[in-house]
Every structure is written in C-alpha cells, then in structure tokens.
Amino acid sequence: MILPTETEEARFWAMLEDAWASLGPEPNEVRRALAKRDVSEDAFEEAAELEGHLESVLRALAQACEGLSAEELTALDRVAERKLYEIDRADLQEVTDGSDDGFLYARGFILALGREFYEAVARDPRVAVVDAECEEFCYFFAHLHDARFGGYPETGSGISRESVSNPAGWPR
Secondary structure (H helix, E strand, O other), rough: OOOOOOHHHHHHHHHHHHHHHOOHHHHHHHHHHHHOOOOOOOOOHHHHHHHHHHHHHHHHHHHOOOOHHHHHHHHHHHHHHHHHHHHOOOHHHHHOOHHHHHHHHHHHHHHHOHHHHHHHHOOHHHHHOOOOOOHHOOOOOHHHHHHHOOOOOOOOOOOEEEEOOHHHHHHO
C-alpha cells in the first residue's frame, strides 16, 4: 500500500488554495465562514454560492497541472483518493444524505473546498452541508492523467474512494 507523502499532501492543498485564491477574496471569505459557522445555522445559500464557483476553481487547478508529469498527477490523485476515503463515514453520510454516488459527490464538495473546510467536517460532520456536491473533483486528477497520458493512474494505495469502502467509517 502506497500512502501519500507529507510533501504530496502539502502540494495538493497548496494547489487547491491557489486555485481558490485566483477568484479573489469574497469566495474565500464564504469558504472560511462555512467552515467556522455555528452548525445549527442553515448553510444552503453559502454552499450554493460556492458550488457556483467550483467550475472556475477546477479550471484554474487544471491550468496549474498543465506541466505536471504522470507521476505528479498520480501523486495528486492518490492524495484525493486518500482524503475521500478518510471521510467515507456513516456519521458524515447521515448529515450529507444521498445515495452512494451522491455521498461520493458530497465528499468531493467537502474536499474541493480546501483543507480548512475538510478538516472541520472531519472533526465534526455537522459542519457538512446537505445536498452540496462536486462530482468532478472526485476523479479530477485521474481524468487529467487519462486525458494527457492515456489511462487512469495506478495509485497503488489499495483503497477505493467509492462510498462505503472504508470499513472503519461504517461500523457493523
């Protein structure tokens, strides 16, 4: 089993933050507020606003990946896969709702919003938002790898990002 290195994870988060930064301060303020909000407050409007920015974020992230090697894209995909796997948990699914695919896309949204929101949700699933999704981010780096190098990367992680695949997150 190959785990992401600290350097690979740091690069992943930095590239994602740079992509968000390219949109200016307002969406980033909304992201931070969403991560720090009182969980008793509804956050549907804020999440919908951020979903509206995700296409631009992913476009900026794709541009930042243009010169990366197959190995570098594989490493970024491995980080995304690991992060999605780590929040593949029943307690989080109860908050986000959705089918297996819908829950994967909800985790894609959580990850796409960046480290601060991801870690807030990992600590307290109530920070997550019902029906907020980002399907494209779930396999973002794998699709870039496929488009550029003709095939999906072999991450060597031994895990799956698909819903209900993390046994620790789904006690029986």
